[in-house]
Amino acid sequence: MSNILPNDLINALKGDPSFDYEAFIAVHDKEEKTTSIRLNPFKDATTEGFDVEKAIPWCRGGYYLKERPVFTLDPLFHSGCYYSQEASSMFLDYAIRSLALHKEPIKVLDLCAAPGGKSTLLNSALHKDSLLVANEIIKSRVNILNDNLVRWGNPNVVVSNNDPSAFGRLPGYFDLMVVDAPCSGSGMFHKDHTAIDEWSLSNVKLCSERQQRILGQSLDALKSEGYLFYSTCSYSQEENEDIVDWLIDCFEMEAVDIEVDESWGIMVTKSPKHKAATFRFYPHLLKGEGFFFAVLKKRGDQSSFSMKKVKKEKNTAPQQVADTWIDKEGLYVFQHNDMLHVFPKQYEMDLQALQNVLYLKNAGTQIGKLKGKELIPAHDLALSNRILTDLPAIELDLEQAQQYLRKENLALSINPDNLQGWILVRYKGTNMGWIKAMPNRINNYYPKEIRIANL
Structure with missing residues (x-):
């Protein structure tokens, strides 16, 4: 026994x-931890850099790893390229x-x-x-x-x-x-x-x-x-x-x-x-x-929620503000408090119904908030699979990416003639978040509540 x-x-x-x-x-007499990951099919995610043992047969994109890496130090983990799941x-x-x-x-x-x-x-x-x-x-x-x-x-x-x-x-x-x-x-x-x-x-x-x-x-x-x-x-x-x-x-x-x-x-x-x-x-x-x-x-009969009960509220959010940031096909813009979001147009009334009966933490993708006529882009927008691919961006190496995730100051060589204002930072071609390039400094806009500790 x-x-x-x-x-x-x-x-x-x-x-x-x-x-x-x-x-x-x-x-059970020996304590073991099996490590496995699942790739995000919507991002340019691969198993490169992982010591893969074999694929998980019942899940597409799922892999066993031979050893557990420090996921916290991997920028691709924070960018949503994969999830560590049992x-x-x-x-x-x-x-x-x-x-x-x-x-x-x-x-x-x-x-x-x-x-x-x-x-x-x-x-x-x-x-x-x-x-x-x-x-x-x-x-x-x-x-x-x-x-x-x-x-x-x-x-x-x-x-x-x-x-x-x-x-x-x-x-x-x-x-x-x-x-x-x-x-x-x-x-x-x-x-x-x-x-x-x-x-x-x-x-x-x-x-x-x-x-x-x-x-x-x-x-x-x-x-x-x-x-x-x-x-x-x-x-x-x-x-x-x-x-x-x-x-x-x-x-x-x-x-x-x-x-x-x-x-x-x-x-x-x-x-x-x-x-x-x-x-x-x-x-x-x-x-x-x-x-x-x-x-x-x-198998039993079930009464159904009637969408006829839902009153469509007037949406005054500026729809065009998202056009230069995100692929808006099939999406619409709505405003909650001071934040603009995009959400599937086909579920516009569904979202109204959910708001009527539930407490919602988030819906769709936050794209940012307006300051005058300027959009202050949200971190969520940077990680969106619908963000436009031709926005200004700069590639970071691993050390720079980890500095960014710690919300530290970045010493980057940015040509002010080419890149100013809001710039995406990327690691291995994947968006991580935003910086703002000024004439004399660079501001790191990685959210402080999710920054990583100094490991």
Whole structure:
């Protein structure tokens, strides 16, 4: 018996005669951290510079690395060229493709979204004209969620900070809901032994009750025939298969099976009551952490949110101000407080509806604020995938790029006859942010709240 893992957890897993608990124990007796990244398909992102072990078979653009680099010191990380994400949780990409949810625009809610791994994956995997609402209930975690989606660079995203119950005010609105629910965390024991001390059967029960509350208060937002992706990083049946059976019993949900390659090492399990197909990821069977995943489809009738209730407000934002900064095709400009944003025109009324019932942290891409007739460009604009490619720019080497990320003074040779005013700084051809070149100095406009520490 392991001296590390809780006996209650091992005894529960031993109840499955097909489960190799000895191999499971053995892999947990040594604390290991598997490192993996996922490239941003919208940016000029490659694996150059990484010591790649192999590709992740269930996720396009996902790779295992042989060792973990210091991501904080890599300008391409801050520019949104890739995201460091646990490999098992990248299975969403395969689920989306298996269900053909990427074929046409849909409306998607990532309900428990921070820090943003699944949101950035959804934003990559879905049709480019889909609408993604990324929500986080905990206020202190919303900023990192927003920062990661800003780095990803697409304008078809809304970031919100609401309790799950708030989405009951949007009945039948979403085609897909992703609920990566707060859990007891036993799936993380392999890489973090300190989490073991916090685990208990009482906490499993508490998490199961919380998961039911989150789902029960938000599922009305899923349209009839819409899909639910439910996941945890727990091994406990009470938080996984039992929740799936509960959803089938109480919400007219139907489990959806997805065919997976046996060589991947993903264990297909069945829920106790309804024999619903679910998926478990174990670190002794594959290269990844513990993860549970299920797909369900809403079969019952669901009333729908009426867009007729939404009154279109007059938009007085100057539309032409964005023309010299960003590719505005399919986008419109709106103003919130003193900041101008761009957002997909096809979802203009949807944004109004979301504003009416939710607290929104951000929507679309901030492009800047007007000072007289001059636009003071936003950092978000620099990272946008829609920014114009012919704007003034200067390339930095690694040392200069790291100085920029620390918000230090930059000693750059800029010919004042050619470059003055707002200038993009780039590293390996990828935009990092703005500087402003004056006749006698250069101002570093990297946001101080996200600058990196002196490492």
